Amino acid sequence: MSKSRKHAQLSEFWRRYKKNKTAVMGLILLVMIVGMALFADLIVPYEKCIEQVGADRLQGPSMAHFFGTDEFGRDLFARVVHGSRYSLLIGLATSLMALAIGAVLGASAGYFGGVVDNVISRIIDVFMCVPPVLLSLAVVAALGTNLRNLIIAITVSCIPGNVRLIRSVVLTTAEQDYVEAAKSYGTSNARIIFRYVLPNAMGPIIVNTTMSISTMMLSAAGLSFIGMGIQPPSPEWGALLSNAQTYLFAAPYMLLFPGIFILLSSMAFNLVGDGLTDALDPKLKD
Amino acid sequence: MSKYIVKRLLYMIPVLLGVALLVFTILSLTPGDPGSIILGITAKKEDIAALNTQFGYDQPFFIRFFNYVGDIIFHFDLGTSYATRQPVMDSILARFPNTLLLAVLSMCLSAILGISMGIFSAVRQYSVMDHVCIVVALVFASMPGFWLGLMMLILFSLKLGLLPSFGADSLRHFILPALTLSLPSAAGLLRLTRASMLETVRQEYIRTARAKGASNKRVIWRHALRNALLPVVTTLGSGFGASLGGAIIAETVFAMPGMGTLMTTAIRQKDVPMVMGATLFLAVLFGLVILAVDIMYAFIDPRIKAKYQNGGKGRE
Numbered sequence: 001m002s003k004s005r006k007h008a009q010l011s012e013f014w015r016r017y018k019k020n021k022t023a024v025m026g027l028i029l030l031v032m033i034v035g036m037a038l039f040a041d042l043i044v045p046y047e048k049c050i051e052q053v054g055a056d057r058l059q060g061p062s063m064a065h066f067f068g069t070d071e072f073g074r075d076l077f078a079r080v081v082h083g084s085r086y087s088l089l090i091g092l093a094t095s096l097m098a099l100a101i102g103a104v105l106g107a108s109a110g111y112f113g114g115v116v117d118n119v120i121s122r123i124i125d126v127f128m129c130v131p132p133v134l135l136s137l138a139v140v141a142a143l144g145t146n147l148r149n150l151i152i153a154i155t156v157s158c159i160p161g162n163v164r165l166i167r168s169v170v171l172t173t174a175e176q177d178y179v180e181a182a183k184s185y186g187t188s189n190a191r192i193i194f195r196y197v198l199p200n201a202m203g204p205i206i207v208n209t210t211m212s213i214s215t216m217m218l219s220a221a222g223l224s225f226i227g228m229g230i231q232p233p234s235p236e237w238g239a240l241l242s243n244a245q246t247y248l249f250a251a252p253y254m255l256l257f258p259g260i261f262i263l264l265s266s267m268a269f270n271l272v273g274d275g276l277t278d279a280l281d282p283k284l285k286d
Numbered sequence: 287m288s289k290y291i292v293k294r295l296l297y298m299i300p301v302l303l304g305v306a307l308l309v310f311t312i313l314s315l316t317p318g319d320p321g322s323i324i325l326g327i328t329a330k331k332e333d334i335a336a337l338n339t340q341f342g343y344d345q346p347f348f349i350r351f352f353n354y355v356g357d358i359i360f361h362f363d364l365g366t367s368y369a370t371r372q373p374v375m376d377s378i379l380a381r382f383p384n385t386l387l388l389a390v391l392s393m394c395l396s397a398i399l400g401i402s403m404g405i406f407s408a409v410r411q412y413s414v415m416d417h418v419c420i421v422v423a424l425v426f427a428s429m430p431g432f433w434l435g436l437m438m439l440i441l442f443s444l445k446l447g448l449l450p451s452f453g454a455d456s457l458r459h460f461i462l463p464a465l466t467l468s469l470p471s472a473a474g475l476l477r478l479t480r481a482s483m484l485e486t487v488r489q490e491y492i493r494t495a496r497a498k499g500a501s502n503k504r505v506i507w508r509h510a511l512r513n514a515l516l517p518v519v520t521t522l523g524s525g526f527g528a529s530l531g532g533a534i535i536a537e538t539v540f541a542m543p544g545m546g547t548l549m550t551t552a553i554r555q556k557d558v559p560m561v562m563g564a565t566l567f568l569a570v571l572f573g574l575v576i577l578a579v580d581i582m583y584a585f586i587d588p589r590i591k592a593k594y595q596n597g598g599k600g601r602e
Contacts (some may be wrong), residue, residue, distance in 0.1 A: 126304035129573040133531025134565055141553040141561045142315040208511050214428060225536045226550050239435060245539075252440050259433035267428035 050080035079235035102162025110170030110245020132157035214269035322517025374563035392467035400472035426473035435466035452541035513529035523579035
């Protein structure tokens with residue numbers, strides 16, 4: 001595909017995307033949250049996350065501490081801002097890893113069919129029998145609780161769904177004439193899959209990956225909340241909420257802000273995902 | 287049809303064995319042997335070795351796996367807990383009813399809420415109520431369920447004192463946890479039902495029905511709804527899995543004695559047989575629910591029925 005054609009496709013896509021107001025709002029929200037994670041140190045220095053001010057324990061929101069302070073007198077605004085790095089890192093890392101593994105397995109199953117498809121699909125059937133949260137929990141139980149293991153645990157729970165989706169999309173794409181044509185030229189299978197089949201099957205895959213970032217962020221927060229993910233004193237949002245649970249009566253504001261930020265980031269990815277669905281679907285041109 | 291059901295039932299056997307192997311393999315990656323987990327690494331070597339023999343840990347991996355599966359099939363036994371030295375199955379059976387009740391309650395609640403609001407929203411597309419439904423659904427679908435639970439706990443238990451905040455003694459104890467679980471998933475169902483309804487209404491057979499002069503009511507209820515709900519039914523199976531998963535987390539919020547709190551305690555105590563047993567138990571249950579939903583789906587979707595009645599075979 002020539003450069004200018006690619007460019008034209010992108011601008012056509014953008015023209016359709018920006019017509020959708022909620023999708024644009026989602027994109028703005030997403031940029032703000034990513035910006036917060038990238039420039040966390042400029043917004044508020046990391047030292048504020050760990051600095052314990054004895055006189056300021058369990059203070060409600062004020063001008064000095066926008067989101068109040070926790071039981072050690074640490075500034076919750078700083079902790080929430082820096083906590084965004086965990087959620088985004090986990091959401092992106094797990095979704096992309098699950099996408100890569102899902103693409104290789106799903107595309108092989110859909111493209112080659114036969115024995116390859118049978119073996120992969122049967123293994124996926126087995127994985128699909130374990131509810132995702134349970135699968136993550138089992139992996140965390142075996143490997144131990146830290147950031148790396150949480151990422152592995154959530155990725156594993158996300159792979160089966162990806163394999164199924166990519167397999168079904170590839171299955172329909174692989175029947176197209178241009179794939180037949182590429183085959184007749186003697187193009188290698190790997191090249192056909194990555195150069196012709198996957199790019200043309202990209203729409204649903206991109207949408208699914210965007211939406212899955214939101215799901216993955218929610219499950220990471222959930223696992224951290226029950227103490228099976230990121231451990232305190234790391235300012236991960238789920239861990240902050242887990243800590244806030246102890247002070248429901250004395251300091252309900254501790255609960256409010258980390259939750260709102262989880263909600264906003266997950267909503268941003270959902271809105272962008274919805275927008276992408278509409279912009280990428282040629283059937284919905286009205 | 288019976289051929290399809292028998293085929294699906296038979297296929298469950300290798301799948302469930304696969305699930306057992308999967309769960310067994312993952313949890314066998316846990317570092318440490320039973321002896322040193324129970325007695326601590328400072329204990330005498332002979333004592334540790336004796337315990338390892340008692341738990342069958344001195345056997346190779348596959349022998350242990352076959353013994354494990356054999357015990358389950360022939361003795362309905364999931365092994366012995368490291369922590370309590372009691373059968374794992376007893377602890378599970380004591381806790382499981384709470385989790386099941388919670389998952390089933392929230393499933394029903396979210397199906398009723400989500401599907402009815404989804405239809406309502408689609409029938410009145412672009413109305414004010416439709417927009418309200420979409421926004422509310424988006425917020426709830428993006429919300430961490432346990433956070434919603436904690437907020438409701440503050441409001442209804444701590445401030446208003448209407449509902450109990452922990453335990454599982456009466457049905458009243460289940461109201462808040464069930465709402466916590468069902469609202470986010472109802473939001474997801476609403477979005478799905480609405481999208482599916484709108485997609486169906488654009489099909490040609492709907493246009494045909496309208497052209498034949500069928501009333502709007504008849505078109506929606508008789509022609510559109512049945513077809514629009516097919517994709518919704520397929521998600522009910524995985525929805526139950528999500529409910530089970532959500533229940534595990536919601537139980538922590540409401541300090542409810544169920545499978546979730548059982549598992550988190552067991553994970554902290556490195557009680558491998560308990561974690562393994564609980565995971566496998568829920569996975570097998572979930573597998574059976576998926577099977578039931580699939581069979582139900584075959585009864586609803588005339589296309590699958592037709593495929594099997596003609597004896598034809600197609601790729602999924």
